[in-house]
Amino acid sequence: MxxxxxxxxxxxxxxxxxVPLMEMGVWPETLERWHAEGLPPWVTNLRQLEDHLRLDISxxxxxxxxxxxxxxxxxxxxxxxxxxEQVIQDDRGTILRRRRRLGSIPxxxxxxxxxxxxxxxxxxxxxxxxxxxxxxxxxEELRRRRARGExxxxxxxxxxxxxxxxxxxxxLSIAWYEQPELTRxxxxxxxxxxxxxxxxxxxxRAVDFVQVWEDMAFKxxxxxxxxxxxxxxxxxxxxxxxxxxxxGVQLVMVxxxxxxxxxxxxxxxxxxxxxxxxxxxxxxxPNALRRLDPRCALMGGMDxxxxxxxxxxxEAELRRVEPVLRQGAFIPFLDHxxxxxVSYDTYRxxxxxxxxLLARV
Numbered sequence: 001m002x003x004x005x006x007x008x009x010x011x012x013x014x015x016x017x018x019v020p021l022m023e024m025g026v027w028p029e030t031l032e033r034w035h036a037e038g039l040p041p042w043v044t045n046l047r048q049l050e051d052h053l054r055l056d057i058s059x060x061x062x063x064x065x066x067x068x069x070x071x072x073x074x075x076x077x078x079x080x081x082x083x084x085e086q087v088i089q090d091d092r093g094t095i096l097r098r099r100r101r102l103g104s105i106p107x108x109x110x111x112x113x114x115x116x117x118x119x120x121x122x123x124x125x126x127x128x129x130x131x132x133x134x135x136x137x138x139x140e141e142l143r144r145r146r147a148r149g150e151x152x153x154x155x156x157x158x159x160x161x162x163x164x165x166x167x168x169x170x171x172l173s174i175a176w177y178e179q180p181e182l183t184r185x186x187x188x189x190x191x192x193x194x195x196x197x198x199x200x201x202x203x204x205r206a207v208d209f210v211q212v213w214e215d216m217a218f219k220x221x222x223x224x225x226x227x228x229x230x231x232x233x234x235x236x237x238x239x240x241x242x243x244x245x246x247x248g249v250q251l252v253m254v255x256x257x258x259x260x261x262x263x264x265x266x267x268x269x270x271x272x273x274x275x276x277x278x279x280x281x282x283x284x285x286p287n288a289l290r291r292l293d294p295r296c297a298l299m300g301g302m303d304x305x306x307x308x309x310x311x312x313x314x315e316a317e318l319r320r321v322e323p324v325l326r327q328g329a330f331i332p333f334l335d336h337x338x339x340x341x342v343s344y345d346t347y348r349x350x351x352x353x354x355x356x357l358l359a360r361v
Contacts, residue, residue, distance in 0.1 A: 002149025019358035037344035128196030205248035217258030237270035
């Protein structure tokens with residue numbers, strides 16, 4: 001059974017030879033720590049770690065290289081600078097202030113869209129059919145992936161995630177109420193954009209999996225009310241999902257960190273399969289989500305804080321997720337990228353104990 005066959009069958013509640021063993025990602029700082037704890041120096045990214053520890057290829061680090069943002073991108077340029085800071089325009093047209101040396105969250109000063117006129121000026125960069133959205137050699141790369149039996153997936157910034165890139169979270173939160181026609185227009189245009197963007201691969205029925213990226217929830221609640229999601233986004237989700245299904249896409253999942261519990265029923269109503277990474281600190285326990293919907297597909301759900309605590313934490317987490325794992329359509333991995341407070345020894349123990357559990361389910 002290829003990795004593609006195993007992944008798709010398992011996520012559809014079907015029987016497989018073993019459950020996929022994968023990770024969502026690993027922070028660079030984590031690999032730096034592990035090099036000091038025995039990780040071979042040639043392992044510098046997730047793909048090499050997968051080879052070293054005999055993991056399946058992560059769906060999350062293997063998307064088709066299709067540009068779903070601006071084409072052409074904005075010119076990156078420095079607008080102001082001092083010895084300590086720079087004000088820059090990034091490739092998304094956002095103006096931000098950042099420190100030169102110390103890594104920290106930048107201060108966002110202006111986003112590319114504040115008014116409908118701003119959005120109008122962006123439209124030439126938002127042509128989904130622009131040929132440059134696919135890199136040279138794309139068709140050959142796609143053939144190689146299919147021949148290797150890999151999961152063929154697309155990462156798509158969707159009806160909350162993309163407007164937030166355009167406007168910023170605070171401005172978008174106000175715009176739902178004060179600029180409803182603009183937000184409706186952006187969402188409607190994004191559906192048209194998606195169909196044009198993916199036409200090249202969908203006509204070949206080459207895509208197995210589409211990840212709708214939203215990140216629209218915080219620790220205790222969604223960042224947008226379910227009422228607004230139902231009114232403004234659910235019809236777009238349903239139209240997009242129906243279009244993908246009609247063109248051979250088997251799995252449609254939402255990448256949403258945080259407390260996704262109130263949003264999952266809406267995703268499912270729109271025809272999507274489920275959500276990940278099921279962050280435990282936000283109450284998105286896979287067991288609780290399955291009680292909401294016994295047929296939702298889930299991934300993630302392993303509390304990174306418990307894993308960081310050591311082998312006892314690993315054992316407790318495996319016991320906690322085993323009931324939902326036995327129901328099917330659930331792939332356990334850390335509930336985001338592996339953080340640097342997880343030791344290399346603990347991570348290797350976690351991988352092997354998880355491997356044993358997944359082989360006997």
